[in-house]
Amino acid sequence: MLDTEKAAFQARTGATPQQMEDLEAFRIRLGDANAVMNLVGPDSLTDFWNRHVWDSAQLLAHALEARTWADLGAGAGFPGVVLAILMKRREGAHVWLIDSLGKRCRFLQDVVDALDLPATVIIGRAEEQDVTCDIVTARAVAPMEKLLGYAQPYFQRGAQGLFLKGEKAESELIEARKSWHFEAELAPSQSDVRGRIVTIRSLRRAHTKR
Numbered sequence: 510m511l512d513t514e515k516a517a518f519q520a521r522t523g524a525t526p527q528q529m530e531d532l533e534a535f536r537i538r539l540g541d542a543n544a545v546m547n548l549v550g551p552d553s554l555t556d557f558w559n560r561h562v563w564d565s566a567q568l569l570a571h572a573l574e575a576r577t578w579a580d581l582g583a584g585a586g587f588p589g590v591v592l593a594i595l596m597k598r599r600e601g602a603h604v605w606l607i608d609s610l611g612k613r614c615r616f617l618q619d620v621v622d623a624l625d626l627p628a629t630v631i632i633g634r635a636e637e638q639d640v641t642c643d644i645v646t647a648r649a650v651a652p653m654e655k656l657l658g659y660a661q662p663y664f665q666r667g668a669q670g671l672f673l674k675g676e677k678a679e680s681e682l683i684e685a686r687k688s689w690h691f692e693a694e695l696a697p698s699q700s701d702v703r704g705r706i707v708t709i710r711s712l713r714r715a716h717t718k719r
Contacts, residue, residue, distance in 0.1 A: 516556035520525030522566055525636065531594045532562060533601045533623050538623065539585060546583035558597035565591035566699035568646060568671055571696065571706060575643035576601040579668070581635040581659050583608045586617055588673065589646070593626040604628040605640050637660040641666045648673040653681035657689050657712060673698070676706035690715050 512707045519529055536557050540586050542548055565588030576599065580589030583606035596602035606617045606628055613630045621628045631638055645663035650656055653674070660670055674681065682693055691712045699703030 511555070511557065514556070516649070518558045518563050518566075519565065521636075522595075524566075524687055528597070530573070530592055531597070531626075532591070534624060535586065535590060535594065535620055536610050538616075538620055542619075543585075546612055546616070548613065548616065549587075559700055561585075561587050562591050564673060564698065564704070565648070567699045568592065568644075568673070568706065569595060571671055571708065572644050572669075576707055577603050577642040578603075578644045578646055579605040579607060579638075579640050579642045579663055581634075581645065581647040581652065581656070583630075584613055584618060584649075586620060587648050589628065590617065590620055590626070593621070593628040597625075597627060605631060605638070605642065607633065607635050607638055607640070608632045609634055636662055638662070642668050644669055644671050646671050648671070652684070653678075653707070654688055656686040657691070657709070660709075661712060661714070664709075664712040670707070670712070672707045672709065674705045674707050675701075676703040676705075678707055682707070688715055689713070693703055 539548060540554055543551060568588055578592055583589045589604050589606045593604040599695050608614050611632055618630045621630060642663060645660045645668045647656055678695060689712060692710040694708040696706045698706055
């Protein structure tokens, strides 16, 4: 099953043999680390290539010119590590992997070092980092209203948002508009019919009545 999904991912994306080798090495390291700490649901590792890797990789098609990315709440490395692997040979490419939990960051640093990725691991709160990037992204971190608060400093430095969301994406945007003004576009996920890719631009906090 994994081999079939792996081949389907390569056919879908045109990933090079070196990229596939790096992604496979990442899969093995994630499996080993997941046995001692909860990075992803154990059952989801059987769907690694579609649920995790293809879900992450599809973001690149929505930001073809982007070279620098910040992954907030990077956790197990989705989407940030996958993006770093796929952009490894691209001039000027860099991914910041930001997470507040030390053990997750140690895992991410181990992967970055082992695969020689164009990435920097940062331990700390996402909203407190002084990172300038083209795209700020996140997956399964927080509802949109709260996530935009984490991402606001990146928008202020010129970033756009590209977030992986589930079936509640539309209702999360409605709720977020109570606190934020922004332009939003939704696109269907290619990895899950229930999922959405949400592009956010021109973010600013809404003025609330006293």
